[in-house]
Each structure stands twice: as structure tokens, then as C-alpha cells.
Amino acid sequence: MALPQNAPVFDLDAYMSWEEVQELRHEYLAGEVFAMSGGTDAHYTILLNAGSALKAALAGKPCRTFVSGMKLRIERAEAVFYPDVFVTCDERDRTPESALAKQYPALVVEVLSESTAAFDRGRKFGIYQHIDTLQEYLLIEQDRRHADLFRKNAEGLWVLHPVAEGQVVRLHSIGVDVPLATLYEDVEPGAAAAR
Template structure:
């Protein structure tokens, strides 16, 4: 993702007000606003598929949120949209305006990788996500091959990386997800 600021310092309140009327999505990082890449049709299909599988698997246990729900990482002053979010228990939110709020306690986040965002999703964006205390799993879905990766928060030390490809399954938040079901 090309991270080119679209304008000078913007308060969080002004950012949220502008997002309400914008036809494009943006990220906010401590006063700087960045344009987000547009999504391909395949990207949207994969987001729908993985979130649908999670919604079925986690029904009654956790709430599954679409990419239109904003996230706020308080420690790094970062507002963004993940492709999908899962919250177990009551959602915690950060309120800026009367009706505007962003999730602050996801247990699982999903990003579908594209050529323009893969480096960012694996690097800088993941670095922000790692600062969310509630986050237990970060899921990366490939657009180019049947491959899903999951980074799990360890008890001590480094994040644990697992990967599943065509014909395999992996466990996300205690539920088995079949890779081929996501790509069907």
C-alpha cells in the first residue's frame, strides 16, 4: 500500500466527520490521513467467504464484523478498517462523536492480501495490530493461491505462525476452518 498522506494534520474528530461523507475509506495515524486501496472483486469474495465461515463456526460464541467497522488502536493512535473482525464478549468501543465509534477489542482480525497491500498488512499494519491487548489471532488470506496464514499471540515470546493450503484445515479461535471451503 502506498502510504502517501492525503493532507496535513487532522484531528480524530475531523477525520471521523470526513469519513461519514467520503466515498473512499481512509486510515488515520496520529493526525495523518492516508487513502486506502480499493478492493478487487476477488478480494471482496474472499472476505465474504472467510467471514461467512467464521460466522457459522463462531455463532453464539463471538460476533463477526464486516470491513465497514472501524478499528482504533489506542496505543499507537491508529484508526483503520480490517477486512474482518471478531469480538468475543461485549464489544468495547472508542467514541469520538455522539454516534461515531470504533472497535477496540477484537480477538481476531482478517486481512485478504493483495499485491498493493501485502507488505503493509504483514509489516506496519500488523505492528499496530500487535498492540491491541485483546487480539489473539491475525489471519492473512492469499488472493493468488489457496493459502491461509494465522499468527497467534503466544503466552511468552514471539507470535506463532501457522499456514494451511489447499486440502488442509486450520483452527481459528477454537473452530476448524477448511481452506477449500473459503476458496470454493
């Protein structure tokens, strides 16, 4: 998330109308808008790999994979984000009213960058936890081949499942396994660290 813009403070519905006509994308949090910044080659390659792997694995199933251009609206937290990748299997996200923003994901994936890692691991994760349907939150690092998968257990607690090089990301929420190596395909060693 970038710096707040000099825009009027608005409610969620006003933001949705305003955002629809903006040239640049903005996230929304409690009345403030934040311009989205670009990413590195590694960031977008990992994002594409994750989205492609999930879309292919879910072909023919009722789940849909979305990438960074689709909004995720979190009413209870007064927030709208553009996750790098997310998957929704909920019928409510297939209605005409949900054409501009989804609300019921089972899985959210964020590719970490130096500027967003603390927010993605902290406050943003806390906000995502307001989504009742969310079962897993996957954080993929750029500068090393490692991911942290947080999975909500039967007691409603979020449990960390780290995934190291050579291992498989097991996404129980959507019944998909993705080798970690697949997420880093075509990512040049040290490319993210060179930023």
C-alpha cells in the same frame, strides 16, 4: 493502504468526526489519512467467504463478526484501520460508544493483495500487536491457496502457523475451524494473478 491524501493532519478524534462525513473510506495512522482503494473479484470473494464462515460458526455465541466497512481503532498506535474481517467477543465492543469503531478484537483477517501485502505483513501487523485482546492474525493470499495464521502464545510471542491447500485454519481465539477450501469457494483459479 493507498497514498496519503492532501488533508490536514488531525488527531484521532478529529479524524473520527471527519471520516463520518466522507464519501470514501480512509484509514488513519499518526495524523495522516489514506484513501482506501478497491479490490479484485478474488479479494472480495475471499473476504465474503471468511466473514460468512465465521458469522455462521459463531451464531448463538457472544462474538460478532465484522467485515471491511467497520473501523478498528488502535488508540496506543494512533491508528484506525478497516480490516477485511475481524471478530470481537468483548463486551466493551457492544456499547453505544462503540457503534462507529471497535477496539477489542480477538481475531483480525486481512486478504493480501500485491499493493498491500508488505504493509499487512509488516507495519500493520506491528500496529495490530498493540491490541491487548488480539490473539490471532490471519493473512489469506489471493494468488495461491495459502494462509498464514499468527497466534500469540502464552509468552506473548507471535508464532506462525502456515495453512496449505487441503488443510484447516484452526482459530483457537474463537474456537472455530474453517477448511481453507471454504475461504476460496467460488474464486476462479488464477483470477487474482490476472490483475
